[in-house]
Amino acid sequence: MANELYHYSVVSSLMEGIGESGIPYKLLIQHGDHGLGTFRRMAGEMICLDGNVYQMKSDGSIVAIDSSAGTDVAPFAMVTRFRPTLTTPVLFSNKQDLSDAMTKLFPRTKNRYLAFRVDGLFSKIAVRTADGQRYKHEKLRELHKRQTTYEFTNIRGSLIGFRSPEFLQGVSVAGDHLHFISDERDRGGHVLDCVSDGEVQFSGAVMSTIHLQLPEDDEYNDAELKLDSDGIRVVEG
Amino acid sequence: MANELYHYSVVSSLMEGIGESGIPYKLLIQHGDHGLGTFRRMAGEMICLDGNVYQMKSDGSIVAIDSSAGTDVAPFAMVTRFRPTLTTPVLFSNKQDLSDAMTKLFPRTKNRYLAFRVDGLFSKIAVRTADGQRYKHEKLRELHKRQTTYEFTNIRGSLIGFRSPEFLQGVSVAGDHLHFISDERDRGGHVLDCVSDGEVQFSGAVMSTIHLQLPEDDEYNDAELKLDSDGIRVVEG
Numbered sequence: 506m507a508n509e510l511y512h513y514s515v516v517s518s519l520m521e522g523i524g525e526s527g528i529p530y531k532l533l534i535q536h537g538d539h540g541l542g543t544f545r546r547m548a549g550e551m552i553c554l555d556g557n558v559y560q561m562k563s564d565g566s567i568v569a570i571d572s573s574a575g576t577d578v579a580p581f582a583m584v585t586r587f588r589p590t591l592t593t594p595v596l597f598s599n600k601q602d603l604s605d606a607m608t609k610l611f612p613r614t615k616n617r618y619l620a621f622r623v624d625g626l627f628s629k630i631a632v633r634t635a636d637g638q639r640y641k642h643e644k645l646r647e648l649h650k651r652q653t654t655y656e657f658t659n660i661r662g663s664l665i666g667f668r669s670p671e672f673l674q675g676v677s678v679a680g681d682h683l684h685f686i687s688d689e690r691d692r693g694g695h696v697l698d699c700v701s702d703g704e705v706q707f708s709g710a711v712m713s714t715i716h717l718q719l720p721e722d723d724e725y726n727d728a729e730l731k732l733d734s735d736g737i738r739v740v741e742g
Numbered sequence: 743m744a745n746e747l748y749h750y751s752v753v754s755s756l757m758e759g760i761g762e763s764g765i766p767y768k769l770l771i772q773h774g775d776h777g778l779g780t781f782r783r784m785a786g787e788m789i790c791l792d793g794n795v796y797q798m799k800s801d802g803s804i805v806a807i808d809s810s811a812g813t814d815v816a817p818f819a820m821v822t823r824f825r826p827t828l829t830t831p832v833l834f835s836n837k838q839d840l841s842d843a844m845t846k847l848f849p850r851t852k853n854r855y856l857a858f859r860v861d862g863l864f865s866k867i868a869v870r871t872a873d874g875q876r877y878k879h880e881k882l883r884e885l886h887k888r889q890t891t892y893e894f895t896n897i898r899g900s901l902i903g904f905r906s907p908e909f910l911q912g913v914s915v916a917g918d919h920l921h922f923i924s925d926e927r928d929r930g931g932h933v934l935d936c937v938s939d940g941e942v943q944f945s946g947a948v949m950s951t952i953h954l955q956l957p958e959d960d961e962y963n964d965a966e967l968k969l970d971s972d973g974i975r976v977v978e979g
Binding site: 515560613614615617730 | 852853910946958965
């Protein structure tokens with residue numbers, strides 16, 4: 506269904522470095538045409554737009570994934586059949602500006618998800634790309650230390666992203682999480698900052714229905730995924 | 743589909759006392775025949791077994807809900823089409839014993855959900871029932887202070903429950919969460935302790951697919967639901 510979120514695995518699992526197994530791309534794209542994720546052993550950043558999947562690698566290269574053929578898997582991904590309910594020009598001088606604009610465009614949605622997309626000319630896009638695990642189960646915090654960053658100027662492309670509720674941190678990434686890919690499909694990554702060159706086209710939709718698929722393989726099953734939780738246990742114990 | 747979990751709202755919302763709105767019972771039971779939940783303004787404990795819904799109130803009375811007729815709503819509920827994949831006799835001298843038995847019966851499932859049911863004769867069942875909110879948005883922690891407790895001895899009935907992953911605390915209740923209802927449908931509540939009288943019948947199933955429905959009403963949208971989350975933000979910011 507349109508604007509329902511298919512959520513494969515949880516961010517807490519990625520944090521623990523669970524990156525060997527996952528959902529085959531060809532199954533993933535049956536659930537959505539718009540989204541984000543990562544690749545086996547966290548080798549780069551995944552972006553999915555208009556049903557096409559791209560791998561944005563730390564060497565700066567972009568690989569178009571043939572998701573019908575590949576047997577390779579994504580250990581984490583979020584996708585939706587994106588059907589924007591609101592489309593409007595926006596103007597922003599940094600990532601926080603864009604975030605503030607979205608909060609105004611979608612009032613009373615902080616406890617639900619947003620899917621969004623921004624298309625146009627950007628005067629600046631700063632990205633990072635994950636380098637991939639150097640050993641099995643290397644944690645995301647370690648990978649983060651050697652991320653590669655790029656800055657693009659005067660570039661046409663698309664931002665693809667999700668806003669996730671604060672209280673679902675650990676399942677998703679709380680707040681705004683967005684990836685970028687150029688119109689030429691030759692530049693992109695996980696967005697650290699973005700500046701629109703004049704007005705660009707924003708489109709978005711609220712998502713209230715989440716299909717969370719927990720992995721079933723032993724790598725996931727054996728991971729130690731934790732969350733401190735005394736408060737709830739007091740009243741529900 | 744069998745053994746998929748339909749999850750209406752999140753425990754963090756209940757904790758904040760969001761109890762005026764919810765899912766109509768007749769919609770809820772389209773998603774499952776086995777489950778737990780609560781009622782408008784947290785008036786008692788919900789148990790759903792074999793597709794029948796009961797309200798277990800703090801005065802000790804049990805009301806069979808006509809879910810086809812009612813327009814009333816549940817602010818929180820978890821239900822599944824329960825089709826046990828494992829059925830076996832069990833023996834336990836307290837709730838922890840039962841929990842330990844389940845851990846042995848279902849190895850490598852700690853990061854997924856379990857649905858379970860125990861039927862038979864119990865030498866002791868200790869329950870509590872929530873009293874209901876005395877004012878709008880009274881928090882669960884306050885209700886908890888005046889819960890009513892009951893102890894039943896030599897009683898036939900059913901335990902209906904779920905085990906939820908530790909890292910999903912706040913979405914669900916981490917660990918085991920079970921309600922009891924007697925065969926006579928005249929006693930029950932949220933289980934604090936349970937002792938089997940000899941062997942009783944355990945049945946269970948793993949659940950990996952979760953359909954999380956976030957509410958769309960203003961009461962939910964305006965609630966302040968929080969979870970501290972610095973770690974993930976460091977690597978995903």
